[in-house]
Amino acid sequence: MIWLFSFGGLQAQEKANLTSTAEFGGKWGTKVEEAIKALELKGNIEDGQIIYEEICEACHQPGGNGDPAGNFPQLAGQQSTVVIKQIADIRAGNRDNPTMYPFANIEALRAATEDIFDEEKDGPQTLADVAAYIQTLPMASTIKGEGNDLEHGEKIYAENCVRCHGDHGQGSFKNYYPVIAGQNYHYLLRQFLWIKEGKRRNANPEMVEQIARFSERDILAVMDWVSRQTMRPGDWDPNK
Template identity: 50%
Template sequence: MLKFKHSLAALAAVSALLVGGAAIAAGGGTPQKGKSLGEEGYQWHAGGGEEDEALHLKPDLANGKEVYEVCSACHQMEGWGLTDGTFPQLAGQHPKVVIKQLADIRALNRDNPTMYPFALPSQIGGPQAIADVAAYMAVKLKMNPEPGVGDGKDLAHGKKLYEENCTRCHGADGAGDNDKFYPRIQGQHYEYLLRQYQWIKEGKRRNANPDMMKQIQSFTDRDTKAVLDYTSRLKPPANLVAPKGWKNPDFQ
């Protein structure tokens, strides 16, 4: 059973981990908004603050498990989120991507007002906690073997669009790049991808990569659905995927 304080925090924690990055406020818990998309001086990945601190710390997986308890009520014990896209899959995500997104939320460079109060140092700890939980997700959580997908009616079109537009950053198989902070999008729930994609296109994901935002402006509704349906079906390496019915042994 979850600890009581963790349960309360988790019930309100709504997380989203895809493309992002911006100037990070100095560590310590006082948020500072960075430059938004379209503003002069905006940098997609400026680094600094808690992000840089967490990146240089040795992760403690035991503490990562404790921190993950806060996340598990929404993202599930296995880190699979929900196939309807309400919550994304976090299992198997690159640790640098997780670190960046948590640091951005805490610094108010990525808007997530529901999650923000529960992601603060007073709730989960400082940069060490960010490093710990990011490593725990990457190392201990196996990915959902049956992620949410689209209707499968336009996959050839989606494949063409993916190969022409997405491989440079996310790779041919959707694996992303830990060192470049590009997220793993293979096996991510279709409905979640659809929502975040739309927010990026509309400028609501303030820490999104501006190159991606520009690139997708010309995509039609058909293009969007097709490419994201195809993306959701990209297969992660077998060693990252859990068997059907897998339960996280840390919470049994």
């Protein structure tokens, strides 16, 4: 079943924060030079919308909510720092995603944004812009699991996931931990299994170790529980 109601838009102050920089730290940081530069820049939401509409919306949909099958994730509401890190990792060859290669490369960005492309800042500015725009998009509730083991899923989450992803899957702007609340269940499952099996090269090493002992029941239950969570005011705080 596909749920169509929307939830979790950015509050005004949080939206304003997107154009300011924050100090980034965390044990799991980024070492990609382009991402480091982009994180120091102020994202232009209006320019980011142009980039998104030209390059991203064909797959991720105009609202950034992905597709029901989970082939393309919901980007709407994602922490902008996470978007920057993941795109930079794909472009640097640190994350395997052949589908994204033609869209993420610098030539595609330059061609799609010739009127606003900043030659001096080049790729980093476009990353900052599109990430800022994506974070402002309202999330939509997507595909969920069967809902028959949610208590177990909540227990597994509380014991293993809260420290990084927050108590309801809100992630961390400051430490690059993604929003997983309300993400498509099928996408969550696939990414989780790839990380567990060592197929996602830019995965957090601590997470790989943490989930190594998860059973099939654990995985299905926790991903189902996560897919049902919603973002709340304050979840996009750049200091968290």
